[in-house]
Amino acid sequence: MEINWYIISVIIGSAIVTFIPRVLPLVVLSKLEIPEWGINWLKHVPVAVMAALLASELLLHDNKIALQANSLSIITAIPTLLVAIYTKSLLGTVLVGVSTLMIFRYLL
Incomplete structure (x- = not known):
């Protein structure tokens, strides 16, 4: 099976884009x-x-x-x-x- 780096980068980018709005408010609000x-x-x-x-x-x-x-x-x-x-x-x-x-x- 061949690794398609475009698909992997899209999956990683989607994970980051999903992760940031969930974690960033939690980190900021936990300090306030x-x-x-x-x-x-x-x-x-x-x-x-x-x-x-x-x-x-x-x-x-x-x-x-x-x-x-x-x-x-x-x-x-x-x-x-x-x-x-x-x-x-x-x-x-x-x-x-x-x-x-x-x-x-x-x-x-």
């Missing part, structure tokens, strides 16, 4: 003393990102709001959200979401 309000603000970032991802997936179709096109996903999101809120279990939430969508696709 973040105030309490900053920590409280940062706690809301994952929820805001997840809400933005879910809203775009559930409500948009071809960059337009289309509730009819995504009605099955919206209906499936309701019990999944309830399980997520009440159990706070990632595994339970995923299982309910996948099984609910599977059942709705089979029935409808």
Whole structure:
């Protein structure tokens, strides 16, 4: 088997480009003393990102709001959200979401 140095350099370059944005903030922020309000603000970032991802997936179709096109996903999101809120279990939430969508696709 021949070694293709271009492919190896692309793999190494991709690894470096992926590694830097993950490690650099960790190194910089570990040296800083973040105030309490900053920590409280940062706690809301994952929820805001997840809400933005879910809203775009559930409500948009071809960059337009289309509730009819995504009605099955919206209906499936309701019990999944309830399980997520009440159990706070990632595994339970995923299982309910996948099984609910599977059942709705089979029935409808």
